[in-house]
Amino acid sequence: MDLNAQPQSISKQQIVVVGNGMVGHHFVEQLSQYEDYQITVLSAEPRLAYDRVHLSEYFSGKTESDLALITAEQYQTLGVNFHLDAKVSHIDKRAKTVTTEQGQSYSYDKLILATGSYPFVPPIPGKERPHCLVYRTIDDLEQIKASAAQGTVGVVVGGGLLGLEAANALKELGLETHVVEFAPQLMGVQLDSTGGQLLKRKIEALGVTVHTEKATQQIVDGKQCVHRMEFADGSYLETDLILFSAGIRPYDNLAREFDLTVGERGGIVINNQCQTSEQDIYAIGECALWNNFIFGLVAPGYSMAKVAAAHIHGESDSFTGADMSTKLKLMGVEVGSIGDAHAKTPGAQCFTYQNDRDLIYKKIVVSQDGKNLLGAVLVGDTSEYDSLLQYALNGIELPEDPDALILPSSGEKPSLGVDALPDSATICSCLNVTKGDIINAIDNGDTDLAEIKASTKASSGCGGCAALLKTVADSEFAKRGLEVKKDICSHFAYSRTELFHIIKAEKIRNFDTLIEKHGQGIGCEICKPAVASILASIWNDYILQSDHLPLQDTNDVYLGNMQKDGTYSIVPRMPGGEITPDKLIVIGEVAKAYNLYTKITGGQRIDLFGARVDQLPDIWEKLIAAGMETGHAYGKSLRTVKSCVGSTWCRYGVQDSMSMAIFLENRYKGLRTPHKVKFAVSGCTRECAEAQSKDIGVIATENGWNLYVSGNGGMKPRHADLFATDLDDTTLVKYIDRYLMFYVRMADRLQRTSVWLESLEGGLEYAQKVVIDDHLGINDELEKQMAAVVDSYQCEWKTTIESPEQLKRFRQFVNSEKSDPSIQFVNEREQIRPATITEKAAAGLLIDTVTISDSQQVTEVNPA
Amino acid sequence: MSTAKNWQTICHKQDLVKNSGVCALLQEQQLAIFLTSDDQVYSITNWDPAGKANVLYRGIIGDSEGEIFVASPLYKERFSLTTGKCLDDEQLSVISYQTRIQDNQVQVFF
Numbered sequence: 021m022d023l024n025a026q027p028q029s030i031s032k033q034q035i036v037v038v039g040n041g042m043v044g045h046h047f048v049e050q051l052s053q054y055e056d057y058q059i060t061v062l063s064a065e066p067r068l069a070y071d072r073v074h075l076s077e078y079f080s081g082k083t084e085s086d087l088a089l090i091t092a093e094q095y096q097t098l099g100v101n102f103h104l105d106a107k108v109s110h111i112d113k114r115a116k117t118v119t120t121e122q123g124q125s126y127s128y129d130k131l132i133l134a135t136g137s138y139p140f141v142p143p144i145p146g147k148e149r150p151h152c153l154v155y156r157t158i159d160d161l162e163q164i165k166a167s168a169a170q171g172t173v174g175v176v177v178g179g180g181l182l183g184l185e186a187a188n189a190l191k192e193l194g195l196e197t198h199v200v201e202f203a204p205q206l207m208g209v210q211l212d213s214t215g216g217q218l219l220k221r222k223i224e225a226l227g228v229t230v231h232t233e234k235a236t237q238q239i240v241d242g243k244q245c246v247h248r249m250e251f252a253d254g255s256y257l258e259t260d261l262i263l264f265s266a267g268i269r270p271y272d273n274l275a276r277e278f279d280l281t282v283g284e285r286g287g288i289v290i291n292n293q294c295q296t297s298e299q300d301i302y303a304i305g306e307c308a309l310w311n312n313f314i315f316g317l318v319a320p321g322y323s324m325a326k327v328a329a330a331h332i333h334g335e336s337d338s339f340t341g342a343d344m345s346t347k348l349k350l351m352g353v354e355v356g357s358i359g360d361a362h363a364k365t366p367g368a369q370c371f372t373y374q375n376d377r378d379l380i381y382k383k384i385v386v387s388q389d390g391k392n393l394l395g396a397v398l399v400g401d402t403s404e405y406d407s408l409l410q411y412a413l414n415g416i417e418l419p420e421d422p423d424a425l426i427l428p429s430s431g432e433k434p435s436l437g438v439d440a441l442p443d444s445a446t447i448c449s450c451l452n453v454t455k456g457d458i459i460n461a462i463d464n465g466d467t468d469l470a471e472i473k474a475s476t477k478a479s480s481g482c483g484g485c486a487a488l489l490k491t492v493a494d495s496e497f498a499k500r501g502l503e504v505k506k507d508i509c510s511h512f513a514y515s516r517t518e519l520f521h522i523i524k525a526e527k528i529r530n531f532d533t534l535i536e537k538h539g540q541g542i543g544c545e546i547c548k549p550a551v552a553s554i555l556a557s558i559w560n561d562y563i564l565q566s567d568h569l570p571l572q573d574t575n576d577v578y579l580g581n582m583q584k585d586g587t588y589s590i591v592p593r594m595p596g597g598e599i600t601p602d603k604l605i606v607i608g609e610v611a612k613a614y615n616l617y618t619k620i621t622g623g624q625r626i627d628l629f630g631a632r633v634d635q636l637p638d639i640w641e642k643l644i645a646a647g648m649e650t651g652h653a654y655g656k657s658l659r660t661v662k663s664c665v666g667s668t669w670c671r672y673g674v675q676d677s678m679s680m681a682i683f684l685e686n687r688y689k690g691l692r693t694p695h696k697v698k699f700a701v702s703g704c705t706r707e708c709a710e711a712q713s714k715d716i717g718v719i720a721t722e723n724g725w726n727l728y729v730s731g732n733g734g735m736k737p738r739h740a741d742l743f744a745t746d747l748d749d750t751t752l753v754k755y756i757d758r759y760l761m762f763y764v765r766m767a768d769r770l771q772r773t774s775v776w777l778e779s780l781e782g783g784l785e786y787a788q789k790v791v792i793d794d795h796l797g798i799n800d801e802l803e804k805q806m807a808a809v810v811d812s813y814q815c816e817w818k819t820t821i822e823s824p825e826q827l828k829r830f831r832q833f834v835n836s837e838k839s840d841p842s843i844q845f846v847n848e849r850e851q852i853r854p855a856t857i858t859e860k861a862a863a864g865l866l867i868d869t870v871t872i873s874d875s876q877q878v879t880e881v882n883p884a
Numbered sequence: 885m886s887t888a889k890n891w892q893t894i895c896h897k898q899d900l901v902k903n904s905g906v907c908a909l910l911q912e913q914q915l916a917i918f919l920t921s922d923d924q925v926y927s928i929t930n931w932d933p934a935g936k937a938n939v940l941y942r943g944i945i946g947d948s949e950g951e952i953f954v955a956s957p958l959y960k961e962r963f964s965l966t967t968g969k970c971l972d973d974e975q976l977s978v979i980s981y982q983t984r985i986q987d988n989q990v991q992v993f994f
Contacts, residue, residue: 834908
């Protein structure tokens with residue numbers, strides 16, 4: 021590997037993804053974890069992927085960026101090319117290219133069609149009139165908003181799941197809202213007729229009028245409103261706005277036009293690997309027809325995306341259908357539907373519970389032998405949904421009186437303990453996480469829910485399984501006798517790891533937001549620097565911007581190490597300990613000009629001591645002008661990478677340890693970590709750099725590098741552990757990226773890598789599984805996060821001296837140009853050292869004469 | 885100190901940094917002056933009696949059971965900004981001064 025250049029590969033497979041909806045984006049996420057592909061995304065919409073499941077929240081205050089699943093910068097970081105407003109109009113299967121309406125062509129090795137679906141608009145005369153809209157994209161929502169502003173009445177055509185969502189949106193916009201459904205009931209796919217009737221009553225109680233068994237004949241001019249909808253039974257309804265939500269149709273026109281097999285009623289036919297009739301073209305999501313079925317939910321689309329990505333990468337995985345059970349809240353009404361809701365299975369027996377006072381309806385469908393749950397309908401109360409779903413999905417044998425499962429809990433209710441669930445039980449169906457996965461995560465060291473969520477990704481999709489996940493996790497923790505409480509301080513009831521996950525998940529960028537949402541009080545010297553460090557690890561903003569400044573320990577505030585007399589020391593970075601004579605001369609000149617004490621540090625750097633606060637900017641200006649930058653010697657961050665000269669000069673060196681040390685130091689400089697971190701690289705096993713006593717140690721071998729981790733230990737010295745052997749340059753760097761970022765994520769406040777590794781359940785072996793075998797499937801994310809930090813590096817001193825506002829802080833006194841007279845030095849061995857207390861007292865320089873009685877005197881005075 | 889105490893104007897409010905401190909020189913005494921996010925100003929002596937250096941203005945502000953304090957940047961002893969008492973060591977304390985903002989000027993009763 022050329023250590024001075026980014027590795028470039030010219031032979032990457034070209035992957036073109038048509039469509040950037042939730043499923044198309046999920047595919048990109050899945051595939052971009054491998055480096056062997058150049059992914060190009062073509063989106064017909066003017067924006068990148070966003071969360072369509074929560075689209076209606078756009079009307080209750082969520083913004084476009086809240087709904088966004090990805091940003092342009094993130095795609096850039098992932099190395100994904102993308103083009104917006106790029107609708108594909110042509111596929112050339114022989115030449116393997118696609119062309120957009122604008123005429124841009126892209127060649128592919130593999131083509132992914134993730135074009136999704138479009139809303140079906142029934143062929144009603146008048147459907148083209150203005151203010152007749154559909155509910156599908158953010159652009160649609162914008163139109164609906166604009167249209168609603170001009171009217172007072174709105175109608176949704178279609179009483180299915182999406183139609184009711186749309187009705188909710190109209191209601192949110194303040195319109196008098198109606199739902200018009202052709203069938204005799206609402207949500208005919210998921211609910212039986214009693215459930216549908218009850219849902220109707222509940223929704224009407226909320227002020228939405230529901231019209232069932234209405235076939236719209238035509239839409240004409242209205243008398244009071246813009247439109248009049250005329251129905252087949254002779255009645256009519258006037259409205260200003262009509263939203264069609266009568267089902268979806270797959271966007272399969274490209275497949276039709278360019279000769280891929282499509283189903284009789286539409287949909288691109290795919291096999292279990294999501295390949296279309298053309299083996300290099302895949303289709304996933306709502307445009308795809310599997311086993312004659314279109315899946316109109318996001319979870320099956322995600323599964324397809326995963327299968328397609330795995331197949332392209334040469335792994336065997338197959339799509340075998342998906343459970344279409346749903347639980348949702350429509351306008352505050354809880355609705356759940358599981359499996360065979362309509363009891364179509366021969367011999368099925370039904371048990372129902374109906375409560376007309378509270379408008380609750382529950383039905384379970386049980387197999388002929390009474391042993392298995394086939395389906396369920398829940399309206400008004402879905403509290404049993406999770407356990408019913410587990411009975412259905414896992415074939416768990418039902419209790420003797422299964423109706424007890426849905427009866428109100430007046431008597432003994434046979435609750436399905438999570439212990440009864442088999443390890444194969446799916447807990448999170450969006451991300452396909454089983455109970456076994458969760459147990460594994462706990463066995464491998466996760467000590468709380470946040471960690472389990474992070475490592476298994478459970479509950480990071482729709483979030484519907486959050487309660488069940490917690491129950492499973494709590495039960496497993498209890499079994500192990502675990503009650504792990506690691507609150508960072510009295511201001512936050514969270515550990516550092518938990519705060520890390522909160523900040524990352526909620527994209528929190530400053531302390532005030534965090535403490536307002538998740539803490540109490542104003543913070544303290546414990547939580548503030550810890551949060552500052554987490555924010556820096558994740559976002560890598562300039563640490564002295566005004567909202568971060570008050571959080572930093574003094575070393576970070578003044579970008580130097582405070583010494584016992586209140587002065588600071590200065591350490592320019594010298595990657596690998598290498599320095600040119602010219603720079604060395606400048607350091608000498610600066611030290612001489614400001615009369616600084618000069619010493620070589622333990623990490624092969626030059627430390628200049630005795631600078632007063634007000635001298636710091638001038639000194640740094642000179643060092644920066646000579647081409648140097650901050651050594652971060654003050655931060656909880658990477659300090660130094662010590663090295664020997666390696667094969668370049670040394671008779672025994674077997675690898676170029678100097679280049680590697682410089683590369684590593686430049687790569688990780690500026691990375692904020694829970695504790696300071698030091699590296700070393702030795703060019704042979706003679707170990708002149710003492711790498712085995714460092715947080716990260718690298719020792720050259722004949723065949724590459726041996727990687728050692730978590731040495732040092734500070735007060736309790738620790739020999740590093742051998743982590744992996746004979747690595748090539750690229751793998752070495754990759755493992756260090758992952759190991760360090762894993763530590764940054766998981767470690768406690770001020771926990772060294774040594775203590776962290778020892779406290780990690782499963783220890784070294786577990787860390788190896790995670791970093792080398794990608795046991796948690798998070799390596800891709802760890803690497804990306806490291807890449808983001810590497811890419812956003814800045815020399816904090818350079819930024820600081822360029823800002824007049826920042827320079828103001830370095831004045832000793834806010835109201836005087838004087839300097840602190842209590843800072844005094846004496847000479848020793850031809851250099852300065854701080855004067856001792858006795859020496860200062862002798863010189864009459866101490867102000868340490870304050871007594872408690874003085875203090876009381878002053879505070880008793882009340883001039884107001 | 886025999887002279888009568890009075891309100892002394894130190895600096896403009898904008899010279900302070902929110903949620904952190906600055907240092908002022910008043911009759912050869914060093915004062916650490918803090919501005920909190922609710923726009924309250926506090927002054928204590930800048931001398932850290934534990935670390936024996938003029939550094940308190942460079943500490944982090946926090947609260948402990950409602951008591952607002954600064955933690956010394958040297959060895960982290962916490963001093964109440966209202967009473968000057970050290971929250972970690974009864975033996976230690978600093979002087980706290982009445983402080984106010986008047987027409988955007990920071991004033992200390994000194």
